[in-house]
Amino acid sequence: MKHSISIFWRDRENHYKLLITKCRNCGKSSYPKLKRCPYCGSTNVEVVESKGRGTLVNYTITYFRVDGSEAMLPKVIGLVKLDEGVKVPAEIVDVPDLSSLKPGLEVEAVLRKYSSDDPHGLIYYGLKFIPSIIKKQ
Amino acid sequence: MKHSISIFWRDRENHYKLLITKCRNCGKSSYPKLKRCPYCGSTNVEVVESKGRGTLVNYTITYFRVDGSEAMLPKVIGLVKLDEGVKVPAEIVDVPDLSSLKPGLEVEAVLRKYSSDDPHGLIYYGLKFIPSIIKKQ
């Protein structure tokens, strides 16, 4: 086993959509969809969907292996600041040239494969980000 | 991963031989090979090898699944009292007729397969017990 189907499925909204929790008590927004504001603890929150666009706060090119294959390395892991103001940790994919990565780069969310169980197991999909320039081309 | 090679390998003496720890302090014997007597805590112990014969204290026929295949069920798990006086938990195999199992049955140790990692992974071997009557036949 690598993942639990129920853990993934229960949270599928957060894997398939970029959801933001807005607090009516302290006014802060947070990621992902939450029942309670992590800043002030209030349950007086509403959930809205992000437009899926933002800029790269910063990123790393990583070789740190957490599965048995090296095929996918290096990966780019970034912290994205959505236009709605909240930050999201995510993988950045489809980067044509790693040297084009820089803080401030415009990115947008896309649905991609996260991982799969065993060779014949389930495939988990979720959101990653791509540089917006790719879509504009 | 199912097992750790190093955990198994470090303890290989206990998987391949029936070893008994004799305490020079309190006089009690225990299983397996230990650095310290579990009865009195003394480190004044010697390790001897069992002749591998004993009798069944009691046993269970079990259907409790702890791996992905049902092929091996039911299994017989027993508590064996060695002729040297110590008790050992172990799988009992090669039982021609489950109804022949009973407390007091004479059994002896044999080397068998414990389990294997993944279809193409390592195979772990260790001691199990068989009814002595089988060898006598």
Added chain:
Amino acid sequence: MWGDGMLKAYIASVEMLKIDRHYDKSYVDMALEVIDAVLNGVGLTPSELDYIIVSTAFNSLLTHQVGSSYILAQYLGVKNVNVASVEAGEASGAAALDYAASLVKSGKASKVLVVGFEKMSEYPSWIVNREYSKILNYMVEGIKGVTPPDYAAIIMKEYMSKYNVTREDVFKWSVKMHENASKNPYAQLPFKISKDSYVKSLVMSDPITMHDSFPVGDGAAAALIVGDGFTNNAPKELVELVDVESSVNLPLYLREDLTVFEATAKSLSKLTSKHRVSVTKDMALNVYDTYNIYGLITLESLGVAERGKAHEVIDEMPYLNVGGGLKARGHPVGATPLYQLGELYKLMTEGFAGMKYDGEYGIIHSMSGPDNTSWLVLLRRCVR
């Protein structure tokens, strides 16, 4: 030892979630639900807590989360609080209560929330069985495929033969537990069963059937442990968390006698020598019965029944496992001692399962595997 001149610790509230396969709830959802219920009940906000002590045995194995105590605090939106998890196998919750009581009795904290949870339904049962079996010694037992129900089966067969006790006698435990659970709104199996329902029940490790063992389920329960200061506005009937004691037994294969729980007996003798309590038939008692046979042996090890005779006394014990025990209430492992506490706390104050207990002492017994470590929690009703 905790003496008379010292600070005391009290139970201010206990809340429980109905045990079930909660596929729609994560461990965080379950824990926050009972934490909320406790805090709302006593009128506190999360940030007023000094500590959140988590009890879980399998969360890192079954939900892939190490450090679930601070993850919970992050979801709760609190920063000042101290958070940590306590684990002692199946007795984790009792050890967590001990840490909480020590914090209060040392004066370090006055509001400690203990939350126990276990998410047992994230994986198919063979994986859950495999992870659960890690409460035995992996290097000796686990690696050979020896599992907890195997030991229960062997112990049960030894017991029946040694004391000339029948299958039906042992099964009386299940029947009583289901009877009790039928009145417990938080029980996973709140229904009665017939005295021979083991006959058609799926065999786990013969003679242990599904009906001799606990159901696998998700659960969470939270308790607020407080110091004297907090109890000013407390209700008239208050429950003191008097003491927690535990002991360790040899692994099963090294025991001379398989049909007695020596760590359980030893823990009681510690409590007896400190507080002069003994266990009586009319006492509120909540014991671990992962398997029927363990419930019976526990009663005998606690001195409330003669060896081999526990099945004859259980009907004379009105306050025994009023929630239905692990057998019928369920056993979400890290949470179980908190359910035991909740049942006793309510029984001693507002009433539980249609009953009210007016005796002075209540005892919770928790253990991991067959008495590998056994914990007793001593509660005392204080009328103010």
Added chain:
Amino acid sequence: MWGDGMLKAYIASVEMLKIDRHYDKSYVDMALEVIDAVLNGVGLTPSELDYIIVSTAFNSLLTHQVGSSYILAQYLGVKNVNVASVEAGEASGAAALDYAASLVKSGKASKVLVVGFEKMSEYPSWIVNREYSKILNYMVEGIKGVTPPDYAAIIMKEYMSKYNVTREDVFKWSVKMHENASKNPYAQLPFKISKDSYVKSLVMSDPITMHDSFPVGDGAAAALIVGDGFTNNAPKELVELVDVESSVNLPLYLREDLTVFEATAKSLSKLTSKHRVSVTKDMALNVYDTYNIYGLITLESLGVAERGKAHEVIDEMPYLNVGGGLKARGHPVGATPLYQLGELYKLMTEGFAGMKYDGEYGIIHSMSGPDNTSWLVLLRRCVR
């Protein structure tokens, strides 16, 4: 709070195992080795202990053992003792010390042995990396493949750009840690490194290289925490375990400023308000530096350096991470806070790494991930 009228807790002994890949030792072997050393040193037998508190973060994941506290007691041959494990991610050992101190200060126990261990070499590194990454929130970070060194890398880049600090400046931390470790007989990497050795080091998460991060190793360390009664025969210089405080931070992605550790700062302000201590450059201080950058930010969050300036003060701090920090001493996770304690305890009494500290206070800082929870342990030297 723990006040002046209350019982006090002291360190009676700390023993450590050299950190290494101990393929020949199980977690039990390692733990018993340091427990023996502690008990032999003070002339106690195992059965005289009131409690054994275990600190481990990954033992259930990496050695398949839940309930390792009672398994240890079974190998040790003790039955009367209370045993439990404490876990708070990478800060587990600090929480275990808190439980121990509470037991002593509440009068519940007078001889509590805390043993921390972690067996990090039972599996190939990709599996260890995967399990280690479970200190982050699996549901948000783990499931997406976001790992601890990724966060360290992002924090380091933010820090360098915000404060105009160079790669070389950050790397001064590694150089100092290796210099210190070269005098520590228990260190995993007891050798000096050059100021630009990161250039040839394997990249983990750019710019974090192996030389910016801790080595993976096995280790165990044990401490005996005692009450006043035990200290009658104690040496002239005694170390008091004054207090333990912790706080929780938001997950990294919810923080406004990525370059400060607010939970660390908050924990210090708790200690300051209770004991009027602050952190100074000449204080004995042992901080968590899973990555160089975390060491620097911790110093700033503890107020001993201005933001962005920590690299300028580390050479003015003679008693900073005298054992070489996580970077060079190593980081057998559950054991690490016990190594920190051992280094400080020895530094404050018999001397350590060729140095002796005569100041009054020493502080240990432990945290899980980038400040998810941060713990401070306050020690005080008492000359009798």
